[in-house]
Amino acid sequence: MHPTFSVIFLTTLIGVGQGLFLALFTQQSYSAANLLPSQGSDFYVTGSLLALAFLVGGLIAAVGHLGKPSYMFTRAWRGITQWRTSWLSRELILMPLVMGLVFLYGAFHYFGWEIRFLDYNLANQLTLLLGTITTAAVFGLFIATAMIYASIKFLQEWACALTVVNYTLLGGASGFTLAAAYAAYAAPELVGFYVGWAIILTIAALISRGGSLIRNARIKHKSTVQTAIGVRHPQIQQKSMGMMGGSYNTREYFHGATAAFLKSVKWIFLVLVFPVPVLLLWLGMDGGKGLLVAAFVIQYIGLVFERWFFFAQANHPQNLYYQTV
C-alpha cells in the first residue's frame, strides 16, 4: 500500500495521547492504593491537556485523509452511523469520545469535583470512576484503530491479531515514555515508575512487532495472477494494464520505493523505536530531563518510520492486475 502521512500521523499521535492518558491514570490508581506518592491536581490537569493535544493533533491529521477538509463539517457526521459493521466508523465514534473523556478527566481534577460512591476513606472517587471509563474507551480506540487494518482479510500482512497487539503496545510505550519525560518536569519522584513501565512496554512491543515482522517475512499470498484472471497456466504475463499514464490503482496501492529503501526503513525503525529509547530511558532514570525528552522524540520519529513501513509492507491483491504498463 502507499503510505499516506495523514494516516501515519493520525495513528501515531493518538497512540501517544492514549498512552499518556493510561500513564496518568495508572499513576492515579497506584496512588489510590497507596503504592505511589499521590499528586496534586496540577499533575493530572497538565498531563490530560498534553494527552488531549496529541489526540487533537491526530484528529487534525485525520482531516487530511478526507476527500476534502470541508467533508469534516458537511459529511463526517455520517461516519458514526455504520458502527454495526465498520471498524472505521467505530474509530470515528471512539476518537471524540476519548477526547471528551480525557478533557473531563482533566476538568474534574482541575475543579476538584468529588462524589463519594464508596463509603470508605478513598479520595478522588469521581475521577477514579471517570478514569476507569476512559481507560476502557482508550483500549476500545486502540482495538478499533488496529482492526481497521486487521479486518481486511486479504491484506494478509495486516490480517492478524498481532496488528492489534502492536498498535496497543506501541501506543502505550510511546505514551509512557512521554510520561517519564513529563514527570521529570512535573513530579520527579515518579520518573523511576514511568521509566520502568516505558521500558517494559517498549520491550513487549519489540517482541510483538518483531513477531509480526517474522510472520510477514514468510507469508504466503493466497491470490495469484492465476486466481486473479482465472486461467490455469503456470506462465502468465501481463502485457497491458488498460492504460499507460497510471491510475488510482497504480498510485494508491504501490509504495513506489525500492526494496533497499524498504529494508533500510525497517532497520531505522527497529533502532529508533526500541534500543535507543530504552537506553536513553535507562540513563535518564534519575531524572535527566534532556535524556527523557530525547527518548520520547526519538521513539516518536521511529514510530513514524514504523507506521510507514507497516503500510508499505502490505501487499494488496489488486496489484496482481497492475504489473506492467
Add this chain to the structure above:
Amino acid sequence: MTQLALVIDLNVCVGCHACVTSCKQWNTSGQAGPMFDDNPYGKDPTGTFFNRVQTYEIGSYPNTETLHFPKSCLHCEDAPCVPVCPTGASHKRAEDGIVLVDYDKCIGCKYCSWACPYGAREFDEQQKVMKKCTLCVDRIYDQSLDERDRKPACVLACPTSARLYGDVHDPDSEVSVAIRERGGYQLMPEWGTKPANHYLPRRKTQINIHDDELTRVDNPLKKEDIRHETSKDVSLDDWLM
C-alpha cells in the same frame, strides 16, 4: 432475489476497448457529474474509469495465447467493500444486487477501495469521492429508452457480444445458461466475495478425427478391391473335380 450482473466471454473479447470508451462516455455525461480526467492530451494522462481492458500473454513463445481481460466492479454478492464504509455511502441494493456509492454521502476516506481485492474502485480526484461501475443503473431502468437499449453501455457497445447482461439468480436467464453451460467462473474465489459477474473461459474449437474414421477398413464399397491370393495348397475341390 434479483442479482444483475455481467458475464464476460473471454473467448470472443478482442480487446478493442469499445466498452471502456462507451462506459466513460455514458457515465461522464450523467447527472452524477463528470468522471475526472487529468492531463487527457498531455504527458502522463490519468483519469477515473469504471472499466478497463487488460491484456495478458499465456504460455511461452511460440506457444502463446493472448487474453484480453475486461475488468470492472463485479457486484459481489458478499461485497467486502460495503460493510467497511463508515458513512453508509457504499451500499448494495436489495432489489437488484447492484453495489453503488452515494456520492453525496461519501467522505472520500478510500477505505472501501482497500477492501476490494479486485481494485475495481477508483477515486475521483476532482469530486473527491469514490467511484465505481454502477451497471449503468441510470440507464437500465430508463423508461424513456427503447427496451433493447435498457442495458449497460458497455454491453451495447461490444462488437463481438462478449458481454452478456442479466439476472444471474434466474436459472433460465441468458447469463445463467451461459455460466452453466460454458464453464462460467468467478475471480479470486479464495476470498469468499462471491462476485456476481462471471467470466467464460477461452475455448479451442476442435474435434478429434482419427484416420480410421476417414477410411473405414470394412467399407463395403471397397469389397471388390480386396483381392486375396489364391492358395497353392490342395483343397477339397481338387479331390472332387
